[in-house]
Amino acid sequence: LSPDALVRFPQDADLENSIASFVRSSWASSFEVSAGRRVDDYERLFSVHAKQLDVIRDAVKGRVIYSRRRIPNVASLTARATPKGWLVYGPTRRDVLKDLGSRSSATVASSERTLLNVAYDRLINIHVVQMALSPIRNILVILDDYGQFEMKDLMRTGKPERQAKNYLTVLAHLGYLKEQDSLIVRGPRFPKGSSNRKPKEVYDSILAEVLDQDYHFLNQVLRLTQMIGYLRWSNAYYFTAFLADHKIRLPLADFDQKHQHYYPSSHRSLFERRGQMQRVLDSDVLVQRDHSVEGDPDITGKYFTAAKRAKVLSAAS
Amino acid sequence: MVRSAPYAEPTTVRATAPERRSNTRAYHAMVTRGKMAKRSVSLDKASSSPAQWRGVFIRVRQPDQCLPGAVHAALVSADAVLSTHFLKRYEPKDLNRLLQYARGIGCPAAAHYRRDFQRKLRGFGLEMQKETGDAKAFDQLKAVVASPSASFPIVAVDLRFIKAYDDTVEFHGDEMDMDHAVVVLAATDSAVEFYDPTADVAHLEEHGIHERLDTPTFLRWWGGNKFASWERTWLSHPRARQADERVGKGLMRNRALGDFTGKPRRTKG
Numbered sequence: 001l002s003p004d005a006l007v008r009f010p011q012d013a014d015l016e017n018s019i020a021s022f023v024r025s026s027w028a029s030s031f032e033v034s035a036g037r038r039v040d041d042y043e044r045l046f047s048v049h050a051k052q053l054d055v056i057r058d059a060v061k062g063r064v065i066y067s068r069r070r071i072p073n074v075a076s077l078t079a080r081a082t083p084k085g086w087l088v089y090g091p092t093r094r095d096v097l098k099d100l101g102s103r104s105s106a107t108v109a110s111s112e113r114t115l116l117n118v119a120y121d122r123l124i125n126i127h128v129v130q131m132a133l134s135p136i137r138n139i140l141v142i143l144d145d146y147g148q149f150e151m152k153d154l155m156r157t158g159k160p161e162r163q164a165k166n167y168l169t170v171l172a173h174l175g176y177l178k179e180q181d182s183l184i185v186r187g188p189r190f191p192k193g194s195s196n197r198k199p200k201e202v203y204d205s206i207l208a209e210v211l212d213q214d215y216h217f218l219n220q221v222l223r224l225t226q227m228i229g230y231l232r233w234s235n236a237y238y239f240t241a242f243l244a245d246h247k248i249r250l251p252l253a254d255f256d257q258k259h260q261h262y263y264p265s266s267h268r269s270l271f272e273r274r275g276q277m278q279r280v281l282d283s284d285v286l287v288q289r290d291h292s293v294e295g296d297p298d299i300t301g302k303y304f305t306a307a308k309r310a311k312v313l314s315a316a317s
Numbered sequence: 318m319v320r321s322a323p324y325a326e327p328t329t330v331r332a333t334a335p336e337r338r339s340n341t342r343a344y345h346a347m348v349t350r351g352k353m354a355k356r357s358v359s360l361d362k363a364s365s366s367p368a369q370w371r372g373v374f375i376r377v378r379q380p381d382q383c384l385p386g387a388v389h390a391a392l393v394s395a396d397a398v399l400s401t402h403f404l405k406r407y408e409p410k411d412l413n414r415l416l417q418y419a420r421g422i423g424c425p426a427a428a429h430y431r432r433d434f435q436r437k438l439r440g441f442g443l444e445m446q447k448e449t450g451d452a453k454a455f456d457q458l459k460a461v462v463a464s465p466s467a468s469f470p471i472v473a474v475d476l477r478f479i480k481a482y483d484d485t486v487e488f489h490g491d492e493m494d495m496d497h498a499v500v501v502l503a504a505t506d507s508a509v510e511f512y513d514p515t516a517d518v519a520h521l522e523e524h525g526i527h528e529r530l531d532t533p534t535f536l537r538w539w540g541g542n543k544f545a546s547w548e549r550t551w552l553s554h555p556r557a558r559q560a561d562e563r564v565g566k567g568l569m570r571n572r573a574l575g576d577f578t579g580k581p582r583r584t585k586g
Contacts, residue, residue, distance in 0.1 A: 024544065025427035028419060029496040030381065051493050052421055053476070055380040055515070062523060064483070066380070066476065068490040097419050104421060245489050257378065261420075 367502035381423035386514025395468035395552040468552035473545035
């Protein structure tokens, strides 16, 4: 066997069945192999697809929903004819599992973005999120009142320099401010009246702009981890409901389990998780019913429509 | 769906395990912490009912964890009827590792009779046996279920098998064939009782659902599994060693005598 080859089959073997059997027995039984494509007399190409399963319990009707989905083309295998038989080349099981993990994360992240687009006005009502966004509002209020400020004034707020620059970068990117000599001044698209408007209105307009531009600003640049935490808890419900294809009532224990499944971390204690979950349940994003959680009807409708349009489940393809 | 098929359960009870567990999560947590996994189970096939066996098996949390759950159940029964101690050494989380379980993907189909796993089993006087083929498959299954020298057998069925015994289940998404593993606890010509490691006990109790099917329905799902029809695996003591292994044993004896080349020692004369 060649050192790079995964497996060897005799020349007269039923190649498709042999490869399918190899993949099932040595990778996982949830993989399937599509019909081979003939490249030439000596080479065939096979695609491997993964099948994933989610079990969702709906507390309303006491029913259990098995949601199945196929993730296409998780690996490509090449079979080459040699005098000693067919040699099959391709990625190892470890590589495929790693790739599949990142595809699953991409699907969950795509759902997060979709949810943020339809529910950001509710998320910013959460007090902790308002606190996290307040430095941005402070910058706008100062510019509204004074028209300009020096960078060193911003540094005195105690925020790390890098974080402060991130805020400026975001606002400059939106055209809300610009750097002039050593001063920060209003940009061409500065939202006037920031000091008179309610914080929610200001944040609404900023977030709407940010979301239009790039979701990664929130996650990567602004590092609004508080908001991301709430968003993830909310997404754990709405994505599960989307897989079940209707608004479900998820028992709290299952809600916690789904969150851990989509966002695995060994660092969060039960107390931390439960505390964060409760704060999300106290917000308007989700509705608590006895010992279960239900989606907001308005958000559910908008999210389902947006997720279907954005082909959230195809993000892994 | 059959919920109350005429099936005669053994009436003699000799068990230390509770018959029902409503709090499966707490139970699961205890098992995964290893507090209960190492407890010896004093049940035997002849006198313990399927319900009593289910009481000492664990339910898994992930739907794709059916194989580790089924293998764990088979090991619990093997340790009880064959007086082995595999689960005193290995916990359920170790089984996940030994069976190469990956979250969201499951296990390789052949994980439970791979060479590495078999080697671990042999260290405890166990061996995973596998049979396929439909000739007398059910008769053999019944024999394994009743045998005092074998664990309960694991059978491979299609995932939609769950719908056959639990009509509250709904399947959504892409239509596809998926594997599922259950452990057969009792089999007669009229009904088959089994243990589904992924089933939620609270849900089953709430809806009065029994892990039981009439035999024709069970056979339809068992034989109709696209990937591994009629496949059954069970644990027993290792079979008689093969000829080449006997040679190996001789080799080891020679080594023990001090000849590390493996050649028999020459004797004088």
